[in-house]
Amino acid sequence: MMKPVMRIEDTGANPCDGQPVIDWPKAIWNGGLLAIAVVGGPLVFTWSAFGLFVVLTYLTLLIGHSVGMHRMLIHRAFQCGKPMERFLIYVGTIVGVAGPMGIIKVHDMRDWAQRQTRCHDFFAHRRGLLRDLSWQLFYRFRFDRPPMLTIEPRIASDPFYRFLEATWRWQQVPLAVFLFLIGGWPWVVWGVAVRVIVSTAGHWTITYFCHNPGAGRWTVKGAYVQASDLPGLGLLTYGECWHNDHHAFPESARIGLEPGQIDPGWVVIRGLERAGLVWNVGRPRDPGLREDLQERIAL
Template structure:
């Protein structure tokens, strides 16, 4: 069924609607589903909603969620060190953008991948999409993605398919740009003094629905909220708050301190003092979600310019409403 009706206006509206809906569905699948929910356990959602959200990431060529989480947890443990799977500091921009995808089988054995994800290995639904770095699971993901586009074409027509394809292209590259741009010390700015080169980059923050506030994330990795200054727009965080209001997101992890209580720009230097972050490299044992979701404590050193902040804590629904 073609919804365009043939007119230029209807074609344009169908394209625009498909683009917006597809962009949000696929991007939230990565940012909320793969990243903040599965990798960092920043919240809990019902199983049916988890699968629905995660499907958006899978259908934009992110591969099996278990594999994705295993790679990302390794990234946090070895951020910008030689073992980091996609650091521009170690391998350059092209490697961080796309080269790492072709070397993961050599950089992370299947045994090490499984060691990273003991929690997800208990979920048969997620494991069905693959738990190893192998070509077969990548081919299966590609096949499902192609089938999904044929369904869009059959139900809604060419304009809807075109809108989805443009959204797919942009969303696919958004996490790769987080890897490559948001660890480039020549880009963006930092609010926290983390042990890596993570940066906050405004245009990546917008494109990746809040993931571009990457320095904040590396300073407090388990927080469900990445945008912490008033100007750091975080669509994923707003989505989490919406789900929380509906009772569909629980145990949401948030910074204890209000995000507006950041250091003020020093009048003499014109720079914002960095808030020191506790060592954000998770320990090696006993591995799994405890390390990947390790709660960080932000320690404030320069009291005259930076307000005291409290550690990130897990709070029940409704707590932290200010």
């Protein structure tokens, strides 16, 4: 297995000690997009703008967020050349959730907290959906004593990734100009504001249900939060809904591991592998050699 992209040293940190506090840049960004989407979306609606929204949302989340940010950047489930890597991470940045360093920190901090014996509801998603969604869209968690985070130099010192991290919100501007030239304000509102807020809120909604009790084959011993699968949502969620499998085998580029578990992200990665554009594609480790896994049920 490759080394993780970020190292977390708890230094006495406790994922229960602290509280959610409003994150003003995040709140203004997501709140502003939400207001534009709710007010402006219906006012400028056209079917072409809606079609653009559907296609662009699906492709950016599939290629950039699921394949690029999640499976490649965070979990290093496959390797590729630098141009392909940067393309995938750029598309992931266009999704509008965070920049490359930000997405690593959000994911790995949550994963670290969930794998402790107990963590705050902010990380465990144990409150109601609306409360949890408001936390994830408008708040950050302020630790009483935060853990120390270190992102590997290959990522942290890369000038392109540093540029994306510093300007990730502004990366919507070139896209907005391009869409305006083709389809006017309807394409801008639906292709940027509606797409970004739906992508962000949709991401956290799926995250919420995937980290509450539900279907799944595996239990990760000692972890406070056990992930769940969401049957029937494989196509809609790019395969990310098979989250119980993912928590059990985070090194695997394929998340839908059981028969019938549709995984579009894996389809993309497998196609790139066959074309010789990616390699060292991760597969699940032998569960028989894993002391931290316990099988819940026989499928």
